[in-house]
Every structure is written in C-alpha cells, then in structure tokens.
Amino acid sequence: MTGTALPLLAAGDPLFAHGVDLAVFVIVLIKVVVVFAALMVSVMLMIWFERKVISDMQSRIGPNRAGPFGIMQTLADGIKLFFKEDLIPERSDRVVFKLAPYLTILPAFLAFAIVPVGGVVTVAGHTFELQLADPPMGILFLLAMSAIGVYGVMLAGWSSGSKYPLLGSVRASAQMISYEAALGLSVVMVVLVTGSLSTRAIVDAQALHAWQWNAVRLGVVPFLIFFVAMVAETHRPPFDLTEAESELVGGFHTEYSSIRFALFFLAEFMNTITMSAIVVTLFLGGPDGPAPHIPHTQWLWPILWFLGKTIVFLFVFVWLRAALPRMRYDQLMDLGWKRLIPISLGWLMMVAGFVIDAWWGLAITGGVVVAGALMMRAFSIGAARESERAIIPPVGVRLWQRPPATVAPGHEESEA
Amino acid sequence: MKLAATTLMVHSTLAAVSATGVTVTRASTVDVVTFVIAAAAVLIGAVGVVLARHPVHAALMLVMTLFGIAVLFLLQRDDFLAAIQVIVYAGAVVVLFLFVIMFLGVDREENIRFEPLRGQRPLAVLLIALGTAGVLVLGLVSHWATGAPEVAGAANGPGSNVAKLGKSVFTTYLFPFEVTSALLVIAVVAAVVLARRPPATPDPDDPDAASGDGNVIGEEQEVVG
Numbered sequence: 001m002t003g004t005a006l007p008l009l010a011a012g013d014p015l016f017a018h019g020v021d022l023a024v025f026v027i028v029l030i031k032v033v034v035v036f037a038a039l040m041v042s043v044m045l046m047i048w049f050e051r052k053v054i055s056d057m058q059s060r061i062g063p064n065r066a067g068p069f070g071i072m073q074t075l076a077d078g079i080k081l082f083f084k085e086d087l088i089p090e091r092s093d094r095v096v097f098k099l100a101p102y103l104t105i106l107p108a109f110l111a112f113a114i115v116p117v118g119g120v121v122t123v124a125g126h127t128f129e130l131q132l133a134d135p136p137m138g139i140l141f142l143l144a145m146s147a148i149g150v151y152g153v154m155l156a157g158w159s160s161g162s163k164y165p166l167l168g169s170v171r172a173s174a175q176m177i178s179y180e181a182a183l184g185l186s187v188v189m190v191v192l193v194t195g196s197l198s199t200r201a202i203v204d205a206q207a208l209h210a211w212q213w214n215a216v217r218l219g220v221v222p223f224l225i226f227f228v229a230m231v232a233e234t235h236r237p238p239f240d241l242t243e244a245e246s247e248l249v250g251g252f253h254t255e256y257s258s259i260r261f262a263l264f265f266l267a268e269f270m271n272t273i274t275m276s277a278i279v280v281t282l283f284l285g286g287p288d289g290p291a292p293h294i295p296h297t298q299w300l301w302p303i304l305w306f307l308g309k310t311i312v313f314l315f316v317f318v319w320l321r322a323a324l325p326r327m328r329y330d331q332l333m334d335l336g337w338k339r340l341i342p343i344s345l346g347w348l349m350m351v352a353g354f355v356i357d358a359w360w361g362l363a364i365t366g367g368v369v370v371a372g373a374l375m376m377r378a379f380s381i382g383a384a385r386e387s388e389r390a391i392i393p394p395v396g397v398r399l400w401q402r403p404p405a406t407v408a409p410g411h412e413e414s415e416a
Numbered sequence: 417m418k419l420a421a422t423t424l425m426v427h428s429t430l431a432a433v434s435a436t437g438v439t440v441t442r443a444s445t446v447d448v449v450t451f452v453i454a455a456a457a458v459l460i461g462a463v464g465v466v467l468a469r470h471p472v473h474a475a476l477m478l479v480m481t482l483f484g485i486a487v488l489f490l491l492q493r494d495d496f497l498a499a500i501q502v503i504v505y506a507g508a509v510v511v512l513f514l515f516v517i518m519f520l521g522v523d524r525e526e527n528i529r530f531e532p533l534r535g536q537r538p539l540a541v542l543l544i545a546l547g548t549a550g551v552l553v554l555g556l557v558s559h560w561a562t563g564a565p566e567v568a569g570a571a572n573g574p575g576s577n578v579a580k581l582g583k584s585v586f587t588t589y590l591f592p593f594e595v596t597s598a599l600l601v602i603a604v605v606a607a608v609v610l611a612r613r614p615p616a617t618p619d620p621d622d623p624d625a626a627s628g629d630g631n632v633i634g635e636e637q638e639v640v641g
Contacts, residue, residue: 096472136576140499147507151479154511158472158518170518173511180507197496197578 014120015128027126035132039112043269044074050269050318057322078262086258091161100159101256101263104152108270111145114138114199115277118287118303129200130287130303138198139187142278146183146233150176152267153235153242157252168251171329172242176233178336183229185344186222189351190214190282203286215283218351223283225344230279232336234271236317238324239332276313277306284309338379346372450491458484471517475510482506496577 015024048063048071055062063070088097118130135141150173157169191197193214194205206213215223232239243251253264280286286309287302327335346368354361461481468474482505489498531537585593 093470093472096476135495136578137495137499140496140503144499144502144507147503147511150507150511154514154518155472155476158514166518170515173515177508177511196576 013129013131013134015126023124023126027123027128031128031132035112035117036109039109039270039273042273043266044078045071046269046273046314047074047077047265049314050321053315053318054322057319081262082259084258086260087255089161089255092255093159093161096155096159097255098260100152100156101260101267102152103155104149104267105263105270107145107149107152108267108274111142112270112274112277114141115274115281116200116203116286117277117306119299121299130299131200134198134200136198138196138200139191139202139282140197143180143184143187146176146180149233149271152264153252156256156264160252160255162255164248164250165252165254168242168244168248168254171248172235172252175235175239175241175332175336178333179229179232179340182225182336182340182344183233185341185348186226186229187282189218189222189344189348192348192351192355193217199281199286203281203288206285207288210285213283213285213288218283219347221343221347222351223279225340225347226279226283228335228340230275231317231320232332234275234317235268236272237321238327240326241329241332244326272314272317273310276310276317279313280306280309342372342375447491450487454484454487454491456484457481458488472514475513475517478513479506479510482510494577496581 015027051073052062052069063073066072066076088094113132114135116129116131116134120127120129122128133141153172153176154169157165157167157172160166190202194202196202196205202214206217210216235242242248243253248254253261256264287306289301289305289308291298291301349368350361350365353364458481461477461479461484464477465474465481468477482501486498486501486506489495489501
C-alpha cells in the first residue's frame with residue numbers, strides 16, 4: 001500500500017517502496033540525466049544514420065567529412081544552426097512563435113520517460129527499474145504526450161502569419177488527430193490482454209517466449225495498425241504531408257530559422273526514436289530476449305535486446321522514407337478513418353470476446369465479419385456515387401472504372 | 417541541505433502512512449508546493465482566458481488551466497483522471513477550439529469597447545461575486561463543495577484506480593454511461609447530417625432551387641468530362 005500512497009509519477013518502481021531519501025533522490029536524478037543525454041546523443045546518431053542509409057539506398061556517399069564516416073556531421077550542423085540569424089517574421093504572433101518549438105520538443109522528450117529500457121537492477125542495496133518513470137497510468141502518459149504534441153505544430157504554423165505554414169499545420173493537426181484514434185485503439189488491445197496500464201507490467205506479461213509477445217498474441221493486425229498510426233503520428237514519409245516540400249515549401253516550419261528550426265528537427269527525430277521504443281515495448285516484449293549465462297552481465301542483455309529491436313524500427317523508418325512516395329491527402333484520410341479505425345474497432349471487439357472465453361470470441365468474430373461486410377458494401381456504394389461527380393477519384397476507384405461522362409446533346413452535334 | 421530536509425519530511429509522512437494504514441495523508445511539503453504551483457497555473461490561466469484579447473491566446477490560457485487541473489488530480493492520487501484530463505480536454509477539445517478559430521478566421525484581436533449586450537458587464541461582475549461567495553459559504557458550512565463524501569465509493573482498499581472506476585461505470589452507473597454515449601453518437605451523426613452539402617436532386621416544391629441546381633449539375637458534368 002505504501003507504493004500507491006506516493007503522489008509521484010513513479011509509484012510502480014520498487015525504488016520507492018521504502019520511502020524517499022537522499023540516495024533514492026540521487027538515483028532518480030542520475031536516471032534523468034542519463035536518459036536526457038542518451039536521447040540527445042541518439043538523436044545525433046539517428047540523423048547521421050538516416051542520411052547514411054538514405055544515401056546508400058540512392059547510390060550516393062552521404063556525409064563523409066566531419067569525423068570518421070561523417071559521424072560528427074549532425075554536431076557540425078547543430079553548431080552552424082546555432083550561429084545563424086534568428087528571424088522572426090513581421091506578421092507573426094511573437095510570443096506564440098517563440099513558444100511553439102518548445103511545445104513540440106517537450107512532449108517528445110517526456111514520452112520516453114515511461115519506456116522500460118532494461119530489467120530490474122540492484123545497485124548498492126537499492127533495487128530499481130531501468131526506466132525513468134513507472135506511473136500506474138503508464139501508457140496513457142504516451143497518449144497524453146502525443147495529444148499535446150499537436151500544439152507545437154499547430155501553433156508554429158499559425159503564428160508564422162503566412163499561408164504555407166498555416167496549411168501545413170492544419171494538415172498536421174488533422175492528421176495527428178485522425179491517427180491518434182487508431183493508435184489509441186491498438187494500445188487498448190494491449191492493455192486489455194495485459195490487464196494493466198503500466199508499461200512495466202506490459203513488458204513483464206510478454207516475457208520468456210517470443211509467442212507471448214503482443215504482436216503474436218493479439219494477431220498481427222493490432223501491431224500493424226499501431227505501426228502505421230505511429231508513422232503518421234511522427235509525420236514521417238510516406239505520411240509527411242505536413243512538410244511536403246513540393247507543395248508547401250517547408251510546411252509548418254517554413255518561417256523558422258536558426259536554433260528554433262533545429263528544435264523542430266530535434267523533436268521530429270526524438271519522436272521517431274520514442275515511437276520505435278514504444279512499439280518495441282508494447283508489441284515486441286521490450287527488453288525481453290534470451291540471455292547467455294555469462295556472470296555479471298545479466299543486467300546488460302535486456303538493454304542490448306531493447307536497443308537492437310529499437311534500431312530495427314529506426315531502420316524501417318528510414319527505409320520507408322527511401323522506398324515510398326508521399327501519400328495524397330485524401331488517401332491519408334481514407335486510410336485513417338475508413339480502414340484503420342473500423343478494423344481496429346472490430347479487432348478490439350474480437351480480442352475482448354476471446355478474453356472472456358472462446359465461445360464469446362467466436363460469436364463476436366461472426367458479428368464483426370457480418371458488420372464488416374455490411375460496411376464494405378456501404379463504402380462501395382458511397383464510392384461509386386462519389387466517383388460519378390468527383391474530379392479526383394476516391395481510393396479504390398481506378399480511373400478506368402469511372403462511368404463515362406454523359407456529353408450534353410448540343411456538344412455532340414457541334415463536334416460531329 | 418534544504419533538499420535533504422524536504423526528502424526527509426516526505427519520508428516521515430510515508431512512514432506515518434504505512435504505520436497507520438490510512439491512505440489519507442497529511443500534506444507534505446512537496447504536496448503543498450505542487451498544489452500552490454498548480455493552483456496558480458489554474459487561476460492565472462482562468463483569468464487569462466477572460467482577459468486575453470486574442471482568441472488563440474485565450475485558448476492557450478485555457479490549456480494552462482486544464483493542465484493545472486490535471487496536476488491537481490495527480491495530487492489527489494488519481495493519475496487516471498489526470499491522464500484523461502490531458503488527453504480529452506487539452507488534447508482534443510481545445511485543439512478543436514483552435515481549429516475552429518484558425519479556420520473561421522476569427523483569429524484577430526477583439527474590440528473590447530464594442531458591447532453587443534447592454535449591461536452585461538455589471539451583471540457578469542455581480543454573478544461572479546455571487547458565485548464566489550456561494551462557493552466559499554458552502555465550503556465553510558458543508559462538505560458539499562469540498563467533495564468529502566465521495567459518490568462512487570471509497571478510493572481506498574485493494575485494486576487500482578482504473579479498476580474501481582471501470583467497475584462503478586459499468587455496474588452502478590451503467591445507464592447514465594450508455595445514455596451519454598448514445599448522446600455523443602447522436603451529436604456526431606447530427607453534425608455529419610448538418611455539414612453535408614444539400615442533395616443534388618431539387619426539391620419539387622421549390623421552383624427556384626430546381627432551376628438553380630440543374631445549372632450547377634450541368635457545369636459539374638462538363639468539368640468532369
């Protein structure tokens with residue numbers, strides 16, 4: 001009961017089981033500093049990694065001047081950006097314009113706090129989890145942070161007082177709100193089979209066997225939905241409509257320069273890293289993995305497994321950017337609202353049914369199949385009706401399927 | 417040294433809690449400091465919503481208030497409500513406000529001198545004074561305003577906050593819960609119906625609209641062809 005009496009965010013951690021004294025405080029402080037520093041360094045490496053991988057995929061060399069393999073390139077860029085002139089447009093809302101980059105970067109940093117990086121370790125008589133905070137609300141903290149992340153982008157675009165940033169920010173916020181629903185629903189499925197919101201409990205429930213990982217246990221669908229929604233949440237290609245260079249100059253950060261511009265990029269890469277870590281935590285067992293029996297290294301293996309899995313996702317992010325063209329805006333919205341949300345709702349019902357027992361599960365599966373078929377029918381009728389009028393054909397209706405436009409009788413005669 | 421003293425105080429408070437087994441704790445220094453900061457954020461935000469001339473600034477002030485309230489929930493050891501407060505109010509409701517403000521182009525400073533309703537300001541001051549006085553009096557004479565007896569049952573005992581909330585929502589308060597969700601669905605459907613463009617088929621009772629719509633359809637088809 002002492003654990004729940006703590007008004008802190010970190011009540012699940014055994015570190016706080018015996019109250020808070022100076023040693024506990026120092027341990028928490030060290031955790032904060034280490035996580036902050038590690039995130040900053042990994043953002044630096046991530047930018048370099050992305051540029052290197054992209055240039056390999058495009059048969060270029062990429063950054064190769066600063067440091068070995070150009071690994072210091074990001075640092076050089078950062079220093080350069082620091083000394084650039086900081087422009088504030090005349091028509092901007094100055095206070096909000098200055099506030100927006102920080103509103104973007106804060107949630108990106110904070111969301112990482114709930115990620116379990118390793119197992120439970122004991123140092124100098126203090127047992128603690130390798131995780132910054134283990135609040136009972138756990139994964140809801142991630143949803144709260146991603147909900148707040150909208151503000152930075154939205155206000156940045158609006159306060160610039162110029163039209164491309166505004167268009168970019170409107171796109172960004174609509175996109176983030178749309179995909180948050182699918183993201184949240186796939187998280188709900190994980191919470192449903194775990195029975196707890198805490199990220200540590202989610203990871204513990206997946207331990208020991210790879211077939212207990214949520215990606216396998218829930219059927220692969222929730223994992224895929226989360227992955228797609230996560231790419232959309234981070235505005236990464238193919239969902240980078242918010243900064244579509246060919247249409248919007250630079251999107252919401254067009255008017256930003258110098259270090260404020262750098263902050264937006266820092267936030268974007270930080271979000272990429274955080275989301276990769278979260279998908280590993282939720283669906284792929286987090287730090288779970290086989291550990292060889294080498295003495296004094298048992299604490300190290302979970303961390304290595306976690307890092308390895310996260311790096312795989314970081315690579316996939318880069319790979320998507322190199323391989324896929326940008327989606328059209330209506331395709332993006334159709335995918336979010338007409339595909340991902342109905343599928344995740346149906347799958348959620350099925351998971352809920354199977355959590356009760358197999359008969360409920362089968363009955364609900366039947367109901368979901370019938371409802372899905374009805375909805376598909378409704379969509380196809382709607383799409384057919386839409387394609388009679390629309391200039392841009394909706395998704396799933398190809399150009400050659402469109403009924404030929406009826407030519408007015410007067411027209412026909414004049415042409416003949 | 418101050419820090420050490422603070423942490424020691426928290427320690428002793430917790431020790432007292434575990435000794436007596438009562439979850440209602442004496443407020444520690446950390447609690448008081450957190451409360452003061454959060455309450456200040458709530459109040460400054462609330463006053464700012466009223467005083468800000470710019471609608472976007474007012475909306476941002478509202479976010480600050482909602483955040484402060486989330487921290488206050490956290491202080492009451494209800495982290496679930498705190499998270500929901502941030503997700504729903506700060507993350508969805510105010511974002512929607514901002515969306516509307518930006519889209520409808522009302523994002524410019526308001527002229528305070530213009531008063532559409534005569535006498536609304538003195539009335540507002542009067543109502544605020546009455547309301548504040550009422551809350552203060554109620555806080556003094558009864559526990560209604562401070563919420564001492566909880567409606568949904570004690571938060572103490574085994575089980576997490578979320579489990580208890582879920583149980584009470586899906587058993588005792590199932591009917592209000594379902595009715596509320598039905599209300600929300602009706603609101604969404606109504607919004608979709610209202611936002612739809614009028615159908616292309618003309619109303620037979622309205623000859624003006626019929627001729628006008630016919631022209632529009634013809635033009636559209638030419639564009640498509």
